[in-house]
Amino acid sequence: MTTLYLLGSAAPPLLDIAPVIEKAQSAGYDVCLGLTPAAARWLEPQLSELERLTGHRVRSEYKQPGTADAWPRADVALFAPATFNSINAWALGLTSSFVVGFAAEAIGKGIPLLTMPCVNTAYAQHRALDRSVAELRAMGVRVLYGEGGFEPNPPGQRRPYPWHLALGAVRETVPPRA
Template identity: 60%
Template sequence: MTSRTIYLLCSAAPPVFDVAAVVESLQAGGWDVCLGLTPTAASWVQESLSGLATLTGHPVRSRYERPGEADAWPGADALLFAPATFNSLNSWALGLTSSYVTGVAAEAIGRRIPVLAMPCVNAGLARHPQFERSIEVLRSAGVTVLHGAGAGPVPDQHGERAPEGYPWRLALDAVEAAVRA
């Protein structure tokens, strides 16, 4: 029986196409995985949503539940937001919760569970002044942001890196380290 639950939240970036393998890797590590997607990410993997729900054993969420509906997910022991796009990361840091995944991520900070994020942005967006401010806001709130030299992926030029270049293993290892700490 799985004793730990992780919320895996994904934005619409090419690494989202690897999400089934990431779920399987987390499950192999003893995690019960609840998968949340931005609306655009959900549309990108639309054909796989049913299979992903079967794989996780939970509904794949991309929208808030309606008032009065019970939450279909168990409580989380950790949260990983990866890939986190420029838009999602900035929205989260600014407290803009119009997207289900940014709302869940924002609330997780207050729940005092390990919260990690790994951005997936190109170099042009990473140079926007709000990006570094958002990373600092999230870090100051206790979020482990895997970004930059020695800490996570370094932004590439637009379209240079294929999805298989995204360092999922780094994120999964960081989750384990955060939970042990």
């Protein structure tokens, strides 16, 4: 089976992550869920159910030195939703959270990596976002942002997050194997 690391930041689409996991699993992926610390706090009441659903521990912290990996090796990783903070930290190499650290290291390990930001139009006006998106793309990350990907919402408004685009891009990048 193909292992998908699904990494998420604290953004509203994360609250609907269980159906996304189920869709990825039905497409043939073994899903491991990693969260930023804030995202883990948001999903605290659901963590045991998400672990049951994935069959893996949900991770939000780095493992202790000398501890065996809790997950199988990643075949592909999707960082979605990725907040303004996570995108900028990742592009700068600031790896204080497990998911950003994994994503930064995955570039060097050659693990196929995709991300789909989740930012509002106010954040999208900040020049750091465009620089960070360009930097990640230059490092080989497939960034689903703008036309054909996530398009920012006005502050305070919520449109459906295009999970179908993210999962479709994962399938295009690394098709599941039996």
